[in-house]
Amino acid sequence: MARQLSTSFSDLLLCLVASFVAWEWYKVDKIKASAGLSIQATAAFFGIFRFAMTYPEGGIIFKCHKFLSWLAAGAGVPLIAMEFCARYGSALLANKIAIFLLAVVVVAAFLPPKTKEVATQAASGFSMLVILTLSFVNKNYFGLGAGVTYVAAGLIFGSDGSLLGFPNVDWLHYALILGNYLFLRSF
Numbered sequence: 001m002a003r004q005l006s007t008s009f010s011d012l013l014l015c016l017v018a019s020f021v022a023w024e025w026y027k028v029d030k031i032k033a034s035a036g037l038s039i040q041a042t043a044a045f046f047g048i049f050r051f052a053m054t055y056p057e058g059g060i061i062f063k064c065h066k067f068l069s070w071l072a073a074g075a076g077v078p079l080i081a082m083e084f085c086a087r088y089g090s091a092l093l094a095n096k097i098a099i100f101l102l103a104v105v106v107v108a109a110f111l112p113p114k115t116k117e118v119a120t121q122a123a124s125g126f127s128m129l130v131i132l133t134l135s136f137v138n139k140n141y142f143g144l145g146a147g148v149t150y151v152a153a154g155l156i157f158g159s160d161g162s163l164l165g166f167p168n169v170d171w172l173h174y175a176l177i178l179g180n181y182l183f184l185r186s187f
Contacts, residue, residue, distance in 0.1 A: 004051040010173035011047035017177045021184045036079030043068035074120040081127035146182035
């Protein structure tokens with residue numbers, strides 16, 4: 001894989017914004033959400049270097065980025081959803097998300113790659129559904145916008161292909177940046 005400097009740059013911006021939002025949430029005791037975005041920021045941090053390298057495949061940076069990107073989807077999004085549950089007094093939903101999160105993270109080590117991906121998407125998807133539902137019911141338009149942005153980014157862009165001359169992963173990063181800003185405004 002050749003260098004993708006545009007992706008390295010989009011990862012840099014994602015790292016900065018996710019770190020900022022995580023810090024802002026930490027300061028107001030939104031610890032679960034802060035931890036979720038900290039995972040995303042750390043994944044983006046490794047992505048800065050991965051995509052700036054000429055041959056990253058198989059190296060430690062590559063492996064860390066892949067693992068943390070998976071963890072950001074499989075654990076980061078559920079942690080944000082659990083914070084929404086805490087805000088709106090939905091302990092039952094928070095417990096379901098926590099159980100789902102633990103099951104995916106623990107069992108994923110033993111799953112084949114394709115099944116691991118499906119389990120991660122299920123945990124992330126369920127968490128987004130919770131965020132969207134709680135935001136809609138409680139008229140939290142920033143939370144609703146953030147959830148829609150995250151879902152649309154994953155469905156429209158993903159990480160393969162390109163659009164308008166830029167890799168889809170760049171567009172995904174920029175959409176996540178927008179989603180993170182909306183999440184910040186939602187609390």
